[in-house]
Amino acid sequence: MDLNTITEVVRRPSERPGTDWHEGDAWLAGGTWLYSGEQPDLSRLIDLTALPWEPLVQRDEGLEISATCTIRDLYARTWPAEWTAGILFRAACEAFLSSFKVWNAATVGGNICMSLPAGPMITLTVALEAQYELWAPDGSEHFVDARDFVTGDHRNILTPGEILRRITIPAHALRKRTAHRRFSLTRLGRSTVFLIGTQRRGGDDLLLTITAGTTRPVRIAFASLPDARTLRQSIDAVPADVWFADPNGTPDHRRHLTHHFAEEIRRELNAGDLP
Template sequence: MDLTTISEVIRRPSSRPGAEWREGDAWLAGGTWLFSVEQPGLRRLIDLTGLRWDPLVPSDTGLEIGATCTIRDLHALTPPDHWIAGGLFAKSCEAFLSSFKVWNAATVGGNICMSLPAGPMITLTVALEARYELWATDGSVRTVDALDFVTGDHRNILAPGEILRRVHIPASALTKRTAHRRFTLTHLGRSTVFLIGTQTPGTSDLLLTVTAGTTRPVRIAFETMPDARSLGESIDALPDGVWFADPNGTPDHRHHLTRHFAEEIRRELMAGGPV
């Protein structure tokens, strides 16, 4: 879609582009959402791809994902063998309601900052206990838990002009066993619920991440594996207002599916099933 209100595009922003921000600006990365709907309040685009941030930087401390890393690049990542949670990268990329053409442009940071309930990069990074590095317009930097970033449907903690610079997934999360469940109304449809459970090797703990069915990500932690009743009660105890409603499912439907799939995840991790 043509954005008819745009009068300027900054193709080569400074290495710390926050100081250039003014009202009516938008950060441009993949642009797959930005160019899909009218943007009457925008006057200028600042193209972050010109900064050429490293897309993926693996190290002994974990994985750093640049905000402008494309979904294609993340899907193509071959994680080290000891990152047994690495299979979640491809699974989460494949949860996008999009074509391979969109994968070539859409970015990890863009999906996170859109902050939609079904954003699979949110699911992935919350489940793997990531932290986000945010740059403010005054040059300051803050780091936040991925769980705390999204606050509701299409809402997050970013201040005006603040930008997501990078995502860091710790090595401790990448070495966990995992189980996941996702439900859609159609084969290639938007997620109605998307759950990921992780377990530390050599322990019986459980970290359950619930997304898509809720307006914001929910993380439920157990030091030891709960029984079915305790797990169900922890899901029932979530606030009524957290359950999402749209054409893909009612809050009651999503609550029911979350309970059902959480129990499947519990049993799979207890049985030592596929990671």
């Protein structure tokens, strides 16, 4: 829709765009949420897509994803055979409540910074132990664990003018065995719960990531594969106020689904028949 309060669009920002930030600005990447409703507090858009950020960079140390990488580009990439967790990228892209038209514009960073419980790029990057590189308006930068970035429904740790530059996923996480489960009320609906379990190749550990059913990502680590009772108790230890409520499910419903799918993931990884 038209944003009738916008008086300027910066098409060619500086390499460190945060240094020019002032009140009333908004970062523009895909804009799929920004243009979806009125934004009365905004007067200027800063277009990040003009910056020469490579969408995806594969290194020996792992994968770098630019914040401006589109969902289309992420979905289309073919991953090295040894990156057995690569199957999760398509699964996360397909969890979007959106059409292919949105995929062409929506960005990985935009989905993360929206910080909605059902954001599948949050699920993906938390499960794969990613680090986020953040740029501050004063030109400094720092890194944060993906698990600690989202603090609640539509809330995160970004301060005014701060920007998500890139997401870095370590190679060891990309080589893990994985299992995932997702539930929505309709085939193309928003996720009610989205769970991912990962395990070291040849190991019996479990890293369980719970999202969509919670207002922020929950990641539970087990040094060895837990039994069903221990797994259930660990999920029950998630604070009551972290479980999410909206038209797609009550907290009790989401907790029930999490118990069910987490047990399926535990059994699947225990079976040892995954790549």
